Amino acid sequence: MEDVMLFGMVISPFVTRVEIALKLKGIEYKYVEEKAGNLSEKAIKYNPVYKKVPIFVHNEKHISESIVILEYIDETWKQNPILPSDPYEKALARFWSKFIVDKLMNAARKAIFYHDEKELEQGIEETTVALQLLENELKDKFFGGDEIGIVDISAVIIAYWLPIIQEAFGLKLFTSEKFPKLYNWSQDFNSHSIVKELLPPRETLMTNYKGVYERHVASK
Known part of the structure; x- marks a missing residue:
């Protein structure tokens, strides 16, 4: 089974973007809630550049920035595409x-x-x-x-x-x-x-x- 994690915050529209894409594609994932202004050490380790959510982790490969994450998800899991093929x-x-x-x-x-x-x-x-x-x-x-x-x-x-x-x-x-x-x-x-x-x-x-x-x- 693939290891998929999402570090997020409930009030963030950027995190919700990623969750919508995951749900549309039927991908199971573990959600980790972070606190604004007080990210966990693991979250900072995965995103040392911007130190913010969302942070997407797939088999220990970590990706930041919601639009980048959306494109990665679409290219990795082909079912129910969110980007056109043309x-x-x-x-x-x-x-x-x-x-x-x-x-x-x-x-x-x-x-x-x-x-x-x-x-x-x-x-x-x-x-x-x-x-x-x-x-x-x-x-x-x-x-x-x-x-x-x-x-x-x-x-x-x-x-x-x-x-x-x-x-x-x-x-x-x-x-x-x-x-x-x-x-x-x-x-x-x-x-x-x-x-x-x-x-x-x-x-x-x-x-x-x-x-x-x-x-x-x-x-x-």
């Missing part, structure tokens, strides 16, 4: 997954953790542009077509985390009025039987992000 479609899926990480999430962070009104406005504008690009890209029920693919999994932070974060911080970044296709996608994605069982409790995330918001306001 080279061009695969490149596009990788592009949009990277876009969510590099563009959209950075823009949202700017809006959430702004230092002044100018940065807040810039963050909201950049997030709106990024969400609109994803809205335009969505052609089917999921980004992966009729089935969940790597772009959908990468965008779990939009589907589940962003609505909670924006409520905790008093923002309106992602609404059904502005982005109807993306909103409907988020409902379908969150309701998927595998995704639904892996999403952390809403109350847990709301409590966490309200605390983050209070600390942010106090630091300004």
